[in-house]
Amino acid sequence: MILCLETATPICSVALNDGVNNLALRECKGQNAHSEKITIFIDEVLKEVGINYNQLDAIAVSKGPGSYTGLRIGVSTAKGICYAADLPLMAIDTLHAMAYGMRNKLGTELQPGDLLIPMIDARRMEVYCSVFDAHLTKVKDTEAVVFDATLPFSSLPSSPSPSHTWLFGDGAPKLHKLFDGVDPIRILDDFTPSAAYMAILSDQALKAGDFVDVAYFEPFYLKDFVAGKPHVKGL
Numbered sequence: 001m002i003l004c005l006e007t008a009t010p011i012c013s014v015a016l017n018d019g020v021n022n023l024a025l026r027e028c029k030g031q032n033a034h035s036e037k038i039t040i041f042i043d044e045v046l047k048e049v050g051i052n053y054n055q056l057d058a059i060a061v062s063k064g065p066g067s068y069t070g071l072r073i074g075v076s077t078a079k080g081i082c083y084a085a086d087l088p089l090m091a092i093d094t095l096h097a098m099a100y101g102m103r104n105k106l107g108t109e110l111q112p113g114d115l116l117i118p119m120i121d122a123r124r125m126e127v128y129c130s131v132f133d134a135h136l137t138k139v140k141d142t143e144a145v146v147f148d149a150t151l152p153f154s155s156l157p158s159s160p161s162p163s164h165t166w167l168f169g170d171g172a173p174k175l176h177k178l179f180d181g182v183d184p185i186r187i188l189d190d191f192t193p194s195a196a197y198m199a200i201l202s203d204q205a206l207k208a209g210d211f212v213d214v215a216y217f218e219p220f221y222l223k224d225f226v227a228g229k230p231h232v233k234g235l
Helices: 033-049 068-085 094-109 173-179 195-208
Strands: 002-006 011-017 022-029 058-064 089-093 115-123 126-133 138-146 165-168 185-187
Touching: 002 033, 002 068, 002 195, 011 033, 011 195, 022 033, 022 195, 033 068, 058 068, 058 094, 058 195, 068 089, 089 094, 089 195, 094 115, 094 126, 094 165, 094 195, 173 185
Parallel strands: 002 058, 058 089, 115 165, 165 185
Antiparallel strands: 002 011, 011 022, 115 126, 126 138
């Protein structure tokens, strides 16, 4: 069994899967949710399934890109469990897991020529995103993109008709004012990352022995963390 942790965005999500099915899931959104809830959620999903840490096969953590603080909390928690229970650690691409979740959500609405663009909000009109085809093959690497009046993916592959470009994740809703009514773009507002979407990717990583070094692994921040300048009265 694999314990999956997703903390790359304001969603704190913990899932336990058997490589195919999610057996238990806990998640919430809110300020300080990661630091306050992650260990509680881990204990709850283990108790729900009736196992302990020593019965796990591995830990999978969402590696980013995303929130600096959220990723640090998720990775630190995952490392702590791996050290204590002598378990391997797997790092799952946050945007790839989101693409899996969206494919399941769309079902038969997803057409062979469609493109999936999961987005994590950065700031202003910037998002972290990747581009996947309908088979979940990555066709454009992860990057930080600033949007203006055009969709800035000039190197996207041509696709057979019909073709929709699905924008989703917490970075997508702010693009309505640019792309509402513009074909073939479809913007979805109600999609959030979840540890439940990591099941297939984590199982693939486990079977392939695709583990990261517990001591030296660092999250994929994409951009360097820049601390805000403190506001001191009188300066």
